[in-house]
Amino acid sequence: MKVTAMDIYKLLPKTNCGDCGEASCMAFATKLSEKETDLKLCTPLDPEGMEKLEKKLAPAVREVTIGKGDKQVIIGGDEVLYRYELTYYNPTALVIDVHDELEESELEERINIIENTEFERTGELLTLDAIAVRNKSGDSQKFIKTVSRLKNSIYPLILCTLDPDNMKAALEVVGDERPLIYAATENNLEEMGQLAQDYQCPVALFVPGDLEKMKQLSHSLRSQGIKDIVLDPGTFVGDGIGDTLDNFVMIRRLAVEEKDEDFRFPIMGIPALMRLGSKEDPVTKSIKEATVAATMLNKYADILVFNGTDIWELIPVLTLRQGLFTDPRKPQAVDAGLYEFGEVTEDSPVLLTTNFALTYYTVEGDLKSGKANTYLLVLDTEGRAVDVSLAGGQLNGKSVADLIKETDIENKVNHKKMVIPGLAAPVSGEIEDDSGWEVAVGPRDSSAVPDYLLEKL
Amino acid sequence: MDKMTQLLKLLENTKSIEINDFRMDFDELELQLMPAVQQVVQQAVQTRKAASEVLPMEDFKPPIQEYPGKVAEVQLGKGSRKPVYLGGQQALYRFEEAQPNAPVVTFDVFDIPMPGLPRPIREHFSDVMDHPGEWAKKAVKEFGANMVTIHLIGTGPKVMDKTPREAANDIEEVLQAVDVPLVIGASGDPVKDPLVLEKAAEAAQGERCLLASANLDLDYQKVAQAAVNNDHAVLSWSITDVNMQKTLNRYLLKEGLTQNDIVMDPTTCALGYGIEFSIDIMTRTRLAALKGDKDLQMPMSSGTTNAWGSREAWMKKEEWGPTDYRGPIWEIFTGLTMMLNGVDIFMMLHPTSVKLLREIGETFVKDYMTTDLPDISDWITQLEG
Ligand code: B12
Ligand code: SF4
Numbered sequence: 001m002k003v004t005a006m007d008i009y010k011l012l013p014k015t016n017c018g019d020c021g022e023a024s025c026m027a028f029a030t031k032l033s034e035k036e037t038d039l040k041l042c043t044p045l046d047p048e049g050m051e052k053l054e055k056k057l058a059p060a061v062r063e064v065t066i067g068k069g070d071k072q073v074i075i076g077g078d079e080v081l082y083r084y085e086l087t088y089y090n091p092t093a094l095v096i097d098v099h100d101e102l103e104e105s106e107l108e109e110r111i112n113i114i115e116n117t118e119f120e121r122t123g124e125l126l127t128l129d130a131i132a133v134r135n136k137s138g139d140s141q142k143f144i145k146t147v148s149r150l151k152n153s154i155y156p157l158i159l160c161t162l163d164p165d166n167m168k169a170a171l172e173v174v175g176d177e178r179p180l181i182y183a184a185t186e187n188n189l190e191e192m193g194q195l196a197q198d199y200q201c202p203v204a205l206f207v208p209g210d211l212e213k214m215k216q217l218s219h220s221l222r223s224q225g226i227k228d229i230v231l232d233p234g235t236f237v238g239d240g241i242g243d244t245l246d247n248f249v250m251i252r253r254l255a256v257e258e259k260d261e262d263f264r265f266p267i268m269g270i271p272a273l274m275r276l277g278s279k280e281d282p283v284t285k286s287i288k289e290a291t292v293a294a295t296m297l298n299k300y301a302d303i304l305v306f307n308g309t310d311i312w313e314l315i316p317v318l319t320l321r322q323g324l325f326t327d328p329r330k331p332q333a334v335d336a337g338l339y340e341f342g343e344v345t346e347d348s349p350v351l352l353t354t355n356f357a358l359t360y361y362t363v364e365g366d367l368k369s370g371k372a373n374t375y376l377l378v379l380d381t382e383g384r385a386v387d388v389s390l391a392g393g394q395l396n397g398k399s400v401a402d403l404i405k406e407t408d409i410e411n412k413v414n415h416k417k418m419v420i421p422g423l424a425a426p427v428s429g430e431i432e433d434d435s436g437w438e439v440a441v442g443p444r445d446s447s448a449v450p451d452y453l454l455e456k457l
Numbered sequence: 458m459d460k461m462t463q464l465l466k467l468l469e470n471t472k473s474i475e476i477n478d479f480r481m482d483f484d485e486l487e488l489q490l491m492p493a494v495q496q497v498v499q500q501a502v503q504t505r506k507a508a509s510e511v512l513p514m515e516d517f518k519p520p521i522q523e524y525p526g527k528v529a530e531v532q533l534g535k536g537s538r539k540p541v542y543l544g545g546q547q548a549l550y551r552f553e554e555a556q557p558n559a560p561v562v563t564f565d566v567f568d569i570p571m572p573g574l575p576r577p578i579r580e581h582f583s584d585v586m587d588h589p590g591e592w593a594k595k596a597v598k599e600f601g602a603n604m605v606t607i608h609l610i611g612t613g614p615k616v617m618d619k620t621p622r623e624a625a626n627d628i629e630e631v632l633q634a635v636d637v638p639l640v641i642g643a644s645g646d647p648v649k650d651p652l653v654l655e656k657a658a659e660a661a662q663g664e665r666c667l668l669a670s671a672n673l674d675l676d677y678q679k680v681a682q683a684a685v686n687n688d689h690a691v692l693s694w695s696i697t698d699v700n701m702q703k704t705l706n707r708y709l710l711k712e713g714l715t716q717n718d719i720v721m722d723p724t725t726c727a728l729g730y731g732i733e734f735s736i737d738i739m740t741r742t743r744l745a746a747l748k749g750d751k752d753l754q755m756p757m758s759s760g761t762t763n764a765w766g767s768r769e770a771w772m773k774k775e776e777w778g779p780t781d782y783r784g785p786i787w788e789i790f791t792g793l794t795m796m797l798n799g800v801d802i803f804m805m806l807h808p809t810s811v812k813l814l815r816e817i818g819e820t821f822v823k824d825y826m827t828t829d830l831p832d833i834s835d836w837i838t839q840l841e842g
Contacts, residue, residue, distance in 0.1 A: 084736075084740060084741060097840075134837050135838070138838055182837075206834075212517040215514075216514075219514045236833070242825075242828070249552070250552065262514070273833055273836055273840070276831075277831075291789055291790075294790045294794065298793070307842055311777060311778050312786070315777060316728060316769070316787060319729040319790075320728055320732070322729075324733060326733055328737065445768075447772065
């Protein structure tokens with residue numbers, strides 16, 4: 001449940017001093033309720049008031065920061081069970097593992113792949129978020145060596161060992177960078193909890209398949225004064241995926257609906273476990289790992305650890321994450337108007353598209369990779385795709401004629417010819433009538449546009 | 458070790474000192490400390506303080522909810538078909554209430570060879586594409602389809618303009634070839650579709666097929682009548698709009714169909730192409746059903762094959778890896794996401810996608826914590842690679 005600006009206002013100093021950068025306390029309260037500013041900016045607030053407000057503003061799921069400075073990722077922060085109710089916050093962190101028995105060259109190659117994994121979609125560069133280092137050897141020297149190498153990585157770290165001595169050894173090396181300690185279990189709870197406090201690091205609690213025990217252990221970590229906890233209820237695959245799902249859903253329900261303090265933490269899933277003891281071929285393993293990830297992404301995972309690094313496995317995961325975490329309250333749109341690609345002259349062709357982010361960036365990508373020299377008119381369809389705005393009526397003769405006027409394109413080119421998307425064919429006559437321009441119906445998919453321009457014009 | 462951790466160490470080693478006393482000494486110290494360090498130390502002191510607090514704890518109770526409504530159960534297949542059941546849920550999750558029916562996959566088959574199908578699919582069916590009956594048989598025998606969807610694309614005026622009579626022949630061929638229930642799809646032409654579905658429905662009388670589809674842009678009354686007269690169910694298709702779905706369902710109910718004769722298709726937007734819109738619509742629809750909205754209590758269907766229209770599924774691009782893997786994954790992700798948000802039946806194309814989706818779907822009808830779970834407690838050392 002979201003708190004109202006009024007609830008917040010009541011607890012502010014109400015002096016309208018302006019230190020927070022807002023004109024009044026009420027304005028600041030409104031921004032806080034929308035999560036658009038930081039409570040700490042209200043400097044006159046006393047510690048007691050601060051604590052009260054912090055509690056009030058705390059999201060249903062605690063935000064946990066892994067890493068520090070420009071090497072950090074924030075997970076958790078959700079308020080609702082379903083995205084349509086508000087939005088989901090802080091995209092699920094995607095992590096790839098490395099271990100301490102890799103040959104040096106293998107390790108370098110893997111780090112290189114992880115750091116360079118990227119995929120551009122709708123103008124956004126999608127990348128991974130962190131690296132998990134596994135103490136596979138059980139040996140502390142080997143662990144330290146691998147961790148030391150990773151200290152130079154561009155990503156924050158997750159230190160994976162259940163041995164508190166080895167964990168401590170690793171923390172001596174990177175403990176000042178807020179790595180996630182993975183993991184506290186029923187066997188090492190005290191020691192791992194202590195390390196989390198000594199090094200001020202977040203800690204993951206790993207209790208496979210037993211939520212009752214998980215609650216007890218989470219409770220005792222909290223009683224030790226630990227605040228930044230991540231819950232791993234176990235990733236079971238194959239026939240066990242149903243149980244994995246049930247556990248994830250229960251944890252999130254308890255956090256959001258029952259405000260159960262022991263469960264108000266981000267959830268961690270480990271799709272990599274799909275590979276544990278699996279005899280399948282590498283391609284099937286990767287497809288299945290991605291499938292497990294998709295299941296957990298849909299139902300509340302805040303951080304996921306993978307073993308696979310194939311780009312075709314990660315692209316769908318990155319894409320699903322992007323979709324789930326777009327804000328349903330905001331149209332996914334770019335500014336309407338006139339855009340130029342390559343070298344334009346007054347002979348250059350003029351194309352038309354809509355201002356839906358996915359549409360615009362798809363077309364932009366195609367024009368750039370095809371090295372086209374062209375003008376592109378982008379119509380304000382309130383962020384709707386070509387066929388959607390055609391069906392909804394935003395793309396019509398008049399709106400295009402208006403766009404031509406507003407952009408003054410008639411004074412930039414020496415012709416009145418426009419290429420419209422293949423899907424917009426039904427309104428080609430309308431556009432000609434309303435604008436006086438000649439309309440050519442282009443290909444259905446914009447990937448064919450550069451060739452089309454070369455051939456036809 | 459940095460300064461802060463050194464300080465923390467210091468605190469650790471002075472355990473014997475009472476926190477209150479310590480605080481007093483600390484005041485003097487504070488003056489010389491950097492502000493940042495100060496903060497950490499204060500935090501640590503507070504942490505210690507908190508440690509002495511005993512937090513209250515309640516027992517663990519699974520968060521099970523009560524739902525006043527129920528999803529209707531729809532039977533597909535009768536007569537010479539092995540029946541399949543959709544829907545029937547009384548709760549959102551299996552840990553709340555056992556789920557009656559596993560999700561069902563229906564394999565797409567076409568009445569014409571479909572040169573436009575993506576290569577990763579064509580290569581599995583190239584030997585049978587001239588005969589819808591053979592195609593259907595292969596889907597069932599080799600790829601374990603629960604059902605088959607026969608798309609009468611050839612009836613499209615701009616495709617082959619097959620007559621409704623010819624379409625009925627194709628239906629008979631498929632009915633002969635397999636004993637699973639059928640979804641009968643038309644070509645998408647709003648004028649001709651109702652006529653085609655009418656004849657097809659007659660040809661399949663008593664076999665309880667799903668007629669796809671009725672929507673507000675065509676003569677849905679004719680489609681509904683064809684179903685009522687020949688004992689079939691109807692797919693009620695709206696475009697990502699809960700209110701439109703409600704309206705259409707109401708109209709269909711007025712035509713004499715019952716909740717048990719309707720399956721809804723609220724439209725599947727593919728992964729990367731608006732999948733989040735479909736997630737929201739499916740979620741809202743299923744929640745409305747369980748809350749008791751009678752107009753939305755039907756099982757849901759997903760045109761999962763829409764996934765193949767996405768660029769990432771078909772476009773050749775070196776940096777994205779082979780399309781052979783991208784296509785099936787795109788279909789799996791699209792279907793799986795719909796499944797997790799309440800969809801009961803999936804129209805799909807690729808054997809790998811069908812297999813994986815069914816495997817996960819089967820686990821939905823098991824009970825919570827009845828599966829033998831492997832020991833994963835040592836995964837950190839045991840995981841290869
Ligand atoms: C997601 C979606 C929605 C989302 C909106 C997403 C958005 N922001 O636009 C929502 C749920 C809101 C929606 C609503 C509606 N939708 Co809708 N929707 C879709 C869906 C599934 C995908 C659209 C999409 O994202 N396409 C991807 C983008 C990138 O494609 P694009 O913009 O066309 O761009 C491509 C080409 O056009 C071309 N291109 C683009 N620019 C240019 C420029 C040039 C020069 C050239 C040559 C080419 C070119 O290349 C691009 C890349 O391939 C489609 C079905 C489908 N296509 O799969 C239905 C679909 C478009 N919707 C449809 C309908 C009917 C509607 C509604 C009217 C239904 C309603 N409930 O009222 C509303 C209309 C809303 C409005 N306008 O007011 C129908 C349209 C049928 C028709 N043609 O009449 C479709 C086709 C579904 C169907 N099969 O019936 N929809
Ligand atoms: S800094 Fe605090 S007291 Fe001053 S105006 Fe802002 S909210 Fe009010």
